[in-house]
Amino acid sequence: MKHLVDSEEWKEFDLLHPDFALEPRNVRLGLATDGFNPFGNMNNTYSMWPVILIPYNLPPWLVMNEPYFMLSLLIPSPHQPGNEIDIYLKPLVDELKELWEEGVETYDAYRKEHFQMRATLLWTIHDYPGFALESKIGFINHRAYLPMEHRWRHSRLHNGLSEKRKRSLELQVGKIQEQLDRMPNIILGKHPSNKKRQLIGEPNWSKVSILYKLPYWKNKKLKHNIDVMHVEKNISESTYGTLLGIEGKSKDTDKARIDLQNMNFRHTLHLKQRPDGSYDKPRAFFSLSPNERDGFYDFLKSVKYPDGYAANISRYLGKLKRYVSNRARPEGSIAEAYILKECINNWSLYIDGIETVHNRRERDEDFGESSEGLIVFSQTARPTGGRRNDGNLSRALLDTAHWYLLYNSPELEPYLNEHKSTLHNPTGEAITQIQRQEFPKWFVEHMNRLKVSESLEATKLLWSLVNCPKPHVKEYTVCDVETKVVLEGGTSGDANQNKVHDISDVDFDMDYDM
Template sequence: ASRWKEFTQVEGESSEQAKYDHKVPAKVLRHFPLIPRLQRLFMCSKTAKEMRWHDEERSKDGKLRHPADGKAWKDFDILHPDFSSEPRNVRLGLSSDGFNPFRTMSISHSTWPVMMVVYNFPPWLSMKSEYTILSLLIPGPQSPGNNIDVYLQPLIEELKELWELGVDTYDDSKNQTFKIRAALLWTISDYPGYAMLSGWSTKGKKACACCNDETDSQYLQHSRKICYMGHRVFLPMNHVWRYNKRSFNGREELRSAPSMLKGTEIVKKLKKLKIIFGKTKKKKIEGPWKKKSIFFELPYWAENTLRHNLDVMHIEKNICDNIIGTLLDMPGKTKDHLNARYDLRDMGIRKKLHPIEIDGGRAEYAQSCFSMSAHEKSIFCGVLKDVKLPDGSASNISKCVQVANKKIFGYKSHDAHFMLHYLLQVAIRSTLPNEVAEPLIRLGSFFRSLCKKVIQEQDLDFLETEIAEILCQMEMIFPPSFFDIMVHLPIHLANEVRLGGPVQFRWMYPTERNLCKLKSYVRNRAHPEGSIAEAYLAEEALTFCSRYLHKSVDTRFNRKSRNYDNSDLCDVDLNDYFSCIGRPLCGKKNGKPFYLDSTTKSHAHRYLLFNCGDVDTYIREHDDIVDSQTKGPKWVKAKAQSHDFSEWFKTRALKDDVSIQLKDFSRGPSHVAKRFSGYLINGNRFHTMNRDARRKTQNSG
């Protein structure tokens, strides 16, 4: 194929002129060199210091807070001590996904950016867009597919140079020059992208790249799809469900859990595999491997413990779709349909649910244990429709709920994340029997524990057993068509946390936010990738320069957050003990005056005294008095001290050894106070119930 776009010859134009005029490349790969961008991170003293955070400031107490706490990072350090001995050497992750630059959901155009994540930074910086590096911009309109390795060649050459030779770099924080090296730890992508980057086909009977050749799958003749069940192999060998034939597939399960292939094993398997890139006709390749990934050209890649990550974001979204569509029996979304019942009959399990042929060639079948009546569906939808969430925690999910039609659709990935973690448990508990509700509630609890920012390593053993039991319970409840590959993949997520650290560093949410920003750069719809490239370079230059601006200049690094409470700008004259914190929201900025009743005033005075550090000495003095004069358990003495301390302190403050400010405190607050309908303090919003009644969010209570 020609490297130039082919044009139709215009009438009257010579063939030679048409051949050499107006040559336009068929594809333009935009490469943003990685090496100078890594060097630039050390040119600013602040970012240069943060690049050593993982070694110098990270807590090393055995908990998983950062990829450096994971087994993959530690194994890499052991195998390459010359690399790990220099904490400024860079650990990278590669993230990629396709998007339509024209802000439509159509797949008519797919542009693929390749972004590099720097893991040397602390957790609050490493996934921010300011510290994510765009390395390649693969043009559309077609997805690169299996040919993505061709486009990755410039990046791989840079990574080889950074590993083998290193590059002289100036470190502004230490005022010295050193030789920087870099290593790619893993890739981050959705599951179709997993196939493109790894070379393992994520479709068909062996779609699970973690189970590889031992993937337990079965083709469903009537549903015309492959299901992935057999999760009993992940249970302990002495678990009672391994010998339960009736509730599962009619057989005992005595196999052990499959193990992941090591990189060295993959290299041996693919030694004789030949692949030709491009659109030419190729001989069909038998087996799940479609190519030997270009990442194996990196000298260390085969020894990496975790090479490609499963994306928790898309897994949660697909599981939530399956659960909601099946429970509400939504046409086109439910996994419990007539063909699924015929599959049950073919498998010879759950005879009560088999379809029964009736006159006219029609068939009818009994309801499943998870089937809901129209009233129960209304309750289920009503819970999600009426829910009020704290400001900023989630979008307005009620917009996606149609109570009358008993449907929920149009929600985004983060909505599914929030529903699966918190909301479905509430809706399920009031509408489904316990044997159905229990595994779904446990599933939400599993994902909640999995997505913690700090995880105890011993908790992962429990989560591995927990998800195996949950999926086995679901196998006893839902039809086989429910178990697509995305329902199977959670079985491997706990182990990936053990290897790579918390999921926040390895899921697609930051990448998707960056894609949204890249979409906003498109101005010339005829050349979307060119628009993105020009805007990214300008944005990159502004970001770099803004690090050197004075603090008084508003930049993305010192821009105040939405819930900034203006505490440093408060001009109210208060004492040094209690600073003015927070600001009112809308309405009357000066507040509405009102008189405090005696009880409220007493509570306010008590709070003031018990939260002032200089009063601690007098609290202990009063505690000794109460202890000597009051008989009874500790709670009786604590109650007596709380009730009597303010009056006792008022008398005690009359003595000369008490400061003037503490004497003022002893008299208590003014009878007149100010009331606000909304107030922002410590980064949180608080509303009165009357104010909340007019909103879709709840910030009261």
């Protein structure tokens, strides 16, 4: 799927609402929300919830770019809004409803005409906590969803009991909608009737989302998208926080140990009371020893990620944090900085001749040095990692680098084929390995014969490849090469061609005699 227009939900929506689909200028939106602490890692507990609209009427390379995000709401609260999030969303939902039913008169500068532009909300995007603002997510009785023959069903390590129950039936969308239709009207916010809320009878819902006020929402098959990257991040933090015993991140808390004791299983993990009334916390089998921690740290240090690995939404939240200049008024700081940023962004769309956010090179766009001549030297290269001490390559690494250039130069393909036709392979050894050993010497002799006969075929560029690279090199740990990122001790994958090249432990800036 190259663009969201290829998704089944987009196509299904077009079938249900053909009048909307016939106007390509109608806007389709995604809604993303997530809580974050504007004070970073400070001890001040604070949860701010931005609500971001993402327009999808853009080409794939622009559709998730930060300049096109619209900060529609900024929910201020020391705590997450919970069910009261609908109160903050009401003005936005009213506008979305108006944009769907009536639209807004808009000027098309390309066609030089006015038209009635409408908009729809395709789905929401959030992590699991955002999805569960109206309910808690837990893993109680989760083993019931395993196959009946699964060994964990018979294990007593989870809660001291084996699991014999069958998984619950999956509710059809229509059945869920019937339950929601029977939900009574709940008054949210500060109200005398809200002192103590209970679940409403049969359905396991605490309320009906305010998004159901949108006329098309109830018939959508895909209403919510889970931000996989965010979920993976949260689970990873909890996992290594528990393994390393990081305070505030570990799930192996004193309260969790007391719960185990109250549930009367996993007795080896129960807290042991000392004579003075304090408690001793037995070491869990999953806790890492100091030596194991050192090994884990070394592993984390060795992991390399692709450039731009973090999601754009997470980067955007990080940018909102940097907008906080007044810690006493974080929401005002963010709102003021966002409005200024929006004004500059819109203004820059109509300015030519100067560098703006819309015409400057991307952060990971290659702009390194390149050489003319042979294709293998024409790609740009930009060292981005740490510079190591300059030194000389060993004979083995020089031969490896030389063979890589010979084998990957399109100009040498006729010579490689000519040499291959002269080879005999009685042992069945890979022909490429034989060429790797014999072609460099054959190529030197072939070029020497052409040079002696003063053939025009023996160009200066080809003669440069006859000789090995100079042994003196500059060493870097990371280097961007065209559309691929070369990492220390890994492989480099070309985004434009389906080729993967093995590389050595470091990247070298080498030179040839021309």
